[in-house]
Amino acid sequence: MSRTFIVADDHPLFRGALKEILASLADSVTVEASDFDDAAAALTAHPDADLMLLDLAMPGNGGLSGLAVLRAEHPGVPIAIVSGSDDAVVIARALELGASGFIPKSASLDVIRDGIGRLLAGDVFLPEGFTPPSEPDPELSSIADRLRRLTPQQTRVLAMLARGLLNKQIAYELDVSEATVKAHVSAILQKLGVDSRTQAVILLGKLGWSQ
Structure with missing residues (x-):
């Protein structure tokens, strides 16, 4: 059965790379979005999407605010963050707001492919070596x-x-x-x-x- 994915990132080359990885992992249709409004519209049009990959720094996203909005409106769709930052505090806060995982853009394509595969299997994927803050605030x-x-x-x-x-x-x-x-x-x-x-x-x- 075909799966539906949403790739929300403002960099066309990175979107293309993610789309190729998703196509290699499952028979799928990938919807692309280049800003937050497009991402929100894509989720509204595909409320049963199997996974969204969301760039925190995408135009209109407002950092973690975009994640919080989308998680509230579509609690049944797994949303994983893709980000140029792998700051432990940002990762921990994204998880608190309901992210299903966190994929650094600096990771190799093999690592990204493995991470997406694990997300599709229902696992939480986090950067290698991630250690949550020792004392929760x-x-x-x-x-x-x-x-x-x-x-x-x-x-x-x-x-x-x-x-x-x-x-x-x-x-x-x-x-x-x-x-x-x-x-x-x-x-x-x-x-x-x-x-x-x-x-x-x-x-x-x-x-x-x-x-």
Whole structure:
């Protein structure tokens, strides 16, 4: 049976390499995305995809914020990170937000192929030698737990707040009323345990989210 994969990366050559690896591992259809909006649209169009490979630094992704949004909206699709960074803290935070694995772009094609194969088998793949931070940060764990309480739409609104968008702009992008956005913002602040939009964005910064 044919599988569906989504490769979300802004570098065409790297997308091509990943597509070839996926084709060698399974009878498959690979959907490509070059920015976060395309990646989100691809997941919406293929909600039963077998795997997404997501570049953290892709335009519009906002670092870990994009991962959090996609995981909230499509909890059943495994999403593995491909990144030019193999920083242990970033890897640990990605796993906390629901990533199925982390593949460094600096790895050889053989290692990437092995990693993807293990992901398709249902395993978690991490860089060789990865050691999680010795002492989990209780504050970061608490923030991640609170983020997981948000609904998919609230997570998307929060990501837009982190981009500095006003309620009017968020309403336009989501095609909802400004009153609906205000209700979402109020619920977000309550679930995160903060009093203002600024404090909410500061929390995201602590978890490694970026604009």
